[in-house]
Amino acid sequence: MPWWFFKHGGGSEAEPTESEPAPGEGRLLSSLPGERGHAAEFSQFSLQSLPKDLREIDRLDLQHYALRVVLQANYLAPVGLPRRILDTGCGTGQWAYDLCQEFPQATVVGLDIEPIKQTTNLPSNFRFVRANLLDGLPFANDSFDFVHQRLLALSLPVTCWPVLVKDLARVTAPGGWVELIEGSAEVAPAGPATQEVFSLIGQYLLARGLDGQGNVARSLVRYLEEAGLSAIQQRTVAVPVGEWGGPIGHLIALDFRETFLALSERVAQRFQLPTEALVALLQSMRRECNDLHTCYSFIVAYGQKR
Numbered sequence: 043m044p045w046w047f048f049k050h051g052g053g054s055e056a057e058p059t060e061s062e063p064a065p066g067e068g069r070l071l072s073s074l075p076g077e078r079g080h081a082a083e084f085s086q087f088s089l090q091s092l093p094k095d096l097r098e099i100d101r102l103d104l105q106h107y108a109l110r111v112v113l114q115a116n117y118l119a120p121v122g123l124p125r126r127i128l129d130t131g132c133g134t135g136q137w138a139y140d141l142c143q144e145f146p147q148a149t150v151v152g153l154d155i156e157p158i159k160q161t162t163n164l165p166s167n168f169r170f171v172r173a174n175l176l177d178g179l180p181f182a183n184d185s186f187d188f189v190h191q192r193l194l195a196l197s198l199p200v201t202c203w204p205v206l207v208k209d210l211a212r213v214t215a216p217g218g219w220v221e222l223i224e225g226s227a228e229v230a231p232a233g234p235a236t237q238e239v240f241s242l243i244g245q246y247l248l249a250r251g252l253d254g255q256g257n258v259a260r261s262l263v264r265y266l267e268e269a270g271l272s273a274i275q276q277r278t279v280a281v282p283v284g285e286w287g288g289p290i291g292h293l294i295a296l297d298f299r300e301t302f303l304a305l306s307e308r309v310a311q312r313f314q315l316p317t318e319a320l321v322a323l324l325q326s327m328r329r330e331c332n333d334l335h336t337c338y339s340f341i342v343a344y345g346q347k348r
């Protein structure tokens with residue numbers, strides 16, 4: 043369960059409420075029968091994420107570099123020479139900047155609900171669009187040759203995924219590719235502290251309608267099939283967690299720790315535990331991951347529009 047990819051803020055972040063969304067929010071969700079209540083709740087949740095402070099930017103960039111090393115690439119689909127590329131939920135924009143460099147002839151569009159990081163040397167072929175994915179993508183049909191989306195499972199309600207992936211396919215041109223990457227729930231071997239941490243965070247996320255069990259990652263191929271894509275491929279990639287796994291293991295463990303610490307107050311509050319108990323659990327988990335040589339898996343799936 044990739045809980046550390048959840049877009050988090052500090053301990054002061056307000057809990058989601060049942061209040062009505064702002065006009066225009068949650069259009070994708072509101073199109074699902076019986077999901078109107080969730081649309082309100084999750085639009086609130088998404089919009090209440092704090093802006094990307096420096097610590098969060100560092101964390102997202104660190105994830106980006108770790109994944110690039112593990113995949114030995116920025117993507118796996120055989121995209122050829124795309125001229126129009128879209129990265130939805132682009133985060134800091136680092137993946138999109140890399141693609142700008144790899145495909146200088148292409149225009150790379152990054153879309154996110156929050157601003158990207160400030161940088162003085164923005165690639166000239168990069169464009170940023172600020173939008174809420176749950177409103178439906180603000181692009182015409184067949185606009186892009188390559189559409190990429192990574193690590194959004196814990197930012198978006200589980201129920202929106204089938205409709206969302208159809209929307210990604212809609213804006214993809216015939217012959218173009220859609221690639222999705224999410225963390226699975228697989229952490230193994232897992233000691234007792236690791237299991238408890240994952241269980242607490244999983245329950246915390248589940249109570250908010252988010253995917254704490256890796257269901258989204260396990261459903262990526264189905265979403266692509268239901269969106270009418272073909273030549274679908276899936277790959278599972280395991281990454282080490284902890285210093286035992288060298289620099290990548292160290293980065294991933296740091297990412298775990300950063301996110302858990304940021305969430306610890308809210309999780310402690312929810313389960314009526316002292317925050318110190320969670321911090322101690324995290325320390326035990328770190329030791330366990332090193333002793334047991336724990337790994338965590340990501341799932342990459344991609345498909346082509348005919």
Ligand SMILES: C[S@@+](CC[C@H](N)C(=O)[O-])C[C@H]1O[C@@H](n2cnc3c(N)ncnc32)[C@H](O)[C@@H]1O
Binds near residue numbers: 091102106134197
């Ligand atoms: C965990 S980050 C992943 C960022 C990036 N894809 C990466 O791999 O580094 C999730 C991103 O999704 C964005 N996001 C969350 N909900 C969104 C929504 N409803 N519409 C657009 N972007 C959203 C967040 O602002 C955040 O930048």
